[in-house]
Amino acid sequence: MTDIFDAIQRTAKRIKKAIDVKDIGYSQQANSSGETQLQLDIQCDMIIEEEFSQVPSIHTIASEEKENAMLLNENGKYFIAYDPLDGSSLVDVNLSVGSIFGIYENAFGADKMVASCYVVFGPRVEMVFAHNKAKLHLLQGENFEFVKEIRLKEKGNLNAPGGTQQNWMPYHKEMVDSFFKEGYRLRYSGGMVPDLHQILLKGGGLFSYPATSDKPDGKLRKLFEVFPFAFIYKTAGGEAIDGKEDLMKLDHAHIHDTSPCFFGSKYEIARVKEVYATNA
Structure with missing residues (x-):
């Protein structure tokens, strides 16, 4: 799964640059829910598809922005469902947004999930990757560095x-x-x-x-x-x-x-x- 982890890091760095410079106006397209897509949504979707298409272990991808799943590699075993840029309408008011990735083995389904990840694009770019543990990483220059394991308390506020x-x-x-x-x-x-x-x-x-x-x-x-x-x-x-x-x-x-x-x-x-x- 290291190759997938590396691909997600590459997408995060590319999406960060797209957020910084890309025109976020509305496109003429609608997503699977009938919502008009921002140009930035489409750009981020393309970035992730490009990076995942280079990973042989990924069999199929499904995007929140596309109606149907897409086969990438028949010999791959991982199925990845992702939201390219959750909360993208918040970009124009400079609030944090993020990308979400669900990693499944052999098919889509909660019982098939083996790992999960999300990236937050805010004042800093942070990534949480969960496999056996939930781990926080921080983008420092061109590399993500491990920060800590995340554990919730019994009660919050x-x-x-x-x-x-x-x-x-x-x-x-x-x-x-x-x-x-x-x-x-x-x-x-x-x-x-x-x-x-x-x-x-x-x-x-x-x-x-x-x-x-x-x-x-x-x-x-x-x-x-x-x-x-x-x-x-x-x-x-x-x-x-x-x-x-x-x-x-x-x-x-x-x-x-x-x-x-x-x-x-x-x-x-x-x-x-x-x-x-x-x-x-």
């Missing part, structure tokens, strides 16, 4: 609630408010990668993107976003559920399937399970 509030279920709003009453601090940028990264590095808390009245199956995609972060959080000693079930036990019917998702420390996820067992 950050609350990152996603989704439009007017579409939340009443019991979900009550739960979110209950954390604030305990002294939790609001941290929500609109970017999944920076918000989940902050919770990881600060030791714990809760990121939630529930089922809502307008998106009853959730908004975030299983293969590209949900499973990769579930793998990372569980590797770091946290938990990841859809409200009731372990996210890593879910199946999928299509590469763009979505799911409600909750990521956090054990304390917060236990609260989510209690609330959702009673109400959902």
Whole structure:
């Protein structure tokens, strides 16, 4: 898997340069969800495809920006699903964005996941790679350097609630408010990668993107976003559920399937399970 790790590092350096200089205007294309793509989304997607196409061990790739998966090497064994630039609409206001990679063996599916990675493009470029452990790396010049292993505490103090509030279920709003009453601090940028990264590095808390009245199956995609972060959080000693079930036990019917998702420390996820067992 070293060749994949190296390829992700190369993509990160190229994407960083694209963010710094690329025109981020809207293109005439739409992605698989019908959202108009930024030119930067397309550029980052191309960068990752180019780098992965040079790795013989990669069998198939699937991008959040493409409708269908793409075969690269028939003799490869790894299947990689990626979101080229999560939160790309935040670039024009200079907020952090990121790339997400789910690495699966022999086929796509939570039960096939063997590693996961994301890169944060902010004031610094940081990468978290999870295999047997969740490890933080920092871009220093032209090279990523290992910083530390990441472990979540049993309880955190950050609350990152996603989704439009007017579409939340009443019991979900009550739960979110209950954390604030305990002294939790609001941290929500609109970017999944920076918000989940902050919770990881600060030791714990809760990121939630529930089922809502307008998106009853959730908004975030299983293969590209949900499973990769579930793998990372569980590797770091946290938990990841859809409200009731372990996210890593879910199946999928299509590469763009979505799911409600909750990521956090054990304390917060236990609260989510209690609330959702009673109400959902």
